[in-house]
Structures are given as structure tokens and as C-alpha cells.
Amino acid sequence: MTSHRMIFALAAATLALGGCSKEPAAEDVPMTVHEAMTQHIDVIADEVWAVGNAAMASDALIDPKLMDDAKWAKLADAATRLQNAATEMSMLKKLVVNRPGVTISDENIEGGTTSEQVQKNLDADPDGFRGMAGALAGHMGDIAAAAKAHDAQRAGALVGQIDGVCENCHLEFWYPQQKDLVKQIMAEGDEAAKK
Numbered sequence: 501m502t503s504h505r506m507i508f509a510l511a512a513a514t515l516a517l518g519g520c521s522k523e524p525a526a527e528d529v530p531m532t533v534h535e536a537m538t539q540h541i542d543v544i545a546d547e548v549w550a551v552g553n554a555a556m557a558s559d560a561l562i563d564p565k566l567m568d569d570a571k572w573a574k575l576a577d578a579a580t581r582l583q584n585a586a587t588e589m590s591m592l593k594k595l596v597v598n599r600p601g602v603t604i605s606d607e608n609i610e611g612g613t614t615s616e617q618v619q620k621n622l623d624a625d626p627d628g629f630r631g632m633a634g635a636l637a638g639h640m641g642d643i644a645a646a647a648k649a650h651d652a653q654r655a656g657a658l659v660g661q662i663d664g665v666c667e668n669c670h671l672e673f674w675y676p677q678q679k680d681l682v683k684q685i686m687a688e689g690d691e692a693a694k695k
């Protein structure tokens with residue numbers, strides 16, 4: 501009896517595994533990760549950076565004198581749209597990197613990450629991905645709030661941190677093989693900034 505149960509349990513586990521590793525069909529998903537990046541996240545992030553960077557003071561913070569009501573409203577609006585896009589990404593039920601025949605950036609160059617590799621990374625930790633998408637949404641919510649309050653210091657600091665929020669996820673799911681290298685470069689950057 502016991503051994504039967506064990507076999508049943510094993511079979512169930514194998515079935516479950518088979519179910520998991522089955523490629524989710526791209527046509528079933530409303531949005532692929534590649535579409536989220538290229539059509540929403542990257543495009544709107546550029547709008548946030550455009551307003552923020554135009555008002556950057558020499559110490560990399562937003563200079564309130566370079567802002568006006570219209571610019572604050574524009575920053576709040578772009579941050580809110582990015583927040584919504586990131587929230588949408590955090591709620592994707594199936595994480596599919598892209599549709600058949602579509603290639604991701606650098607896929608075809610030597611050393612570039614392939615779609616299959618990214619798909620494997622997504623399948624290995626889908627909730628980790630959703631959590632990082634949620635973190636981006638939270639960061640954008642904070643920027644929108646700071647912009648609505650015309651808080652130049654806080655908004656400037658948060659805009660300066662966007663890169664890191666994007667990079668955290670790219671390092672886990674896009675090019676984890678470069679983690680050590682990127683950390684080293686970032687550490688050198690911090691050292692240089694201290695000098």
C-alpha cells in the first residue's frame with residue numbers, strides 16, 4: 501500500500517513538473533515581457549528621465565528653480581503611467597518572454613542572452629519577477645507623490661535611483677551571467693564618486 505502511494509505521489513509530481521516545463525503558448529498572453537519593456541516600460545521611463553534630467557542640478561538633484569507647475573505635473577503623470585505599466589507587468593499570470601519569431605536585444609550577437617535563457621530565468625522564479633515589477637511600481641508611485649508635492653530633493657533622489665531598480669531585475673532575469681561584472685563596475689563607480 502505504502503509503495504503504491506509513493507508511486508502515485510511520484511507520478512503526480514512528474515505530471516506537475518511536466519505541466520510546469522511546458523512552454524506557455526505566446527498567443528494566450530495579453531502581453532509578453534518583451535512587449536512590456538519595448539512598448540511601455542522603456543518608453544515611459546524615457547519620459548520620466550526627460551523631465552528629471554532637464555532639471556538636474558550639478559549635484560545630480562532636481563533644481564526646484566528649473567521646475568514649474570507644468571513640469572511637475574508632467575513628471576507626476578509619466579511616473580504614474582510607468583507605475584501602472586509596472587503594476588500590470590507584476591500581475592501577468594503567464595510570463596512569456598516573447599512571441600515566436602521575435603528576438604530580444606543582443607540575442608544575435610556573440611555572448612548575448614537568448615530568449616530561451618530569459619524564459620528559463622522567468623520560469624525559475626516568476627514570483628521574484630513579479631516582486632521586482634512591483635518594486636518598480638512602488639518606486640514610481642513615490643516619484644509621483646514627490647512630484648505632486650513639488651519636493652525637488654526627494655523627487656531628484658528617486659529619479660537618480662531608477663536605473664538601479666531597472667538593473668536589479670535585468671541582473672536576475674536578463675543577464676545574470678554578468679552579475680559579478682556589473683557589481684564590480686557599480687562598486688568602482690561608488691569609489692570614484694567618493695573621491
Ligand code: HEC
Nearest residue numbers: 533534537542545604605629632633636666669670673674
Ligand atoms: C521586473 C523585471 C524588470 C524590470 C523592473 C525592468 N526590466 Fe527591462 N527587461 C526585463 C527582462 C526580463 C528583459 C529581457 C527581455 C527583453 O529583452 O525583452 C528586459 C529588457 C529590457 C530592454 C531591452 C528590450 C529589447 O529590445 O530586447 C530594455 C530597453 C529595458 N528592459 C528597459 C528597462 C527600463 C528602462 C527599466 C526601468 C525603468 C526596466 N527595463 C525595468 C525585466 C525588467
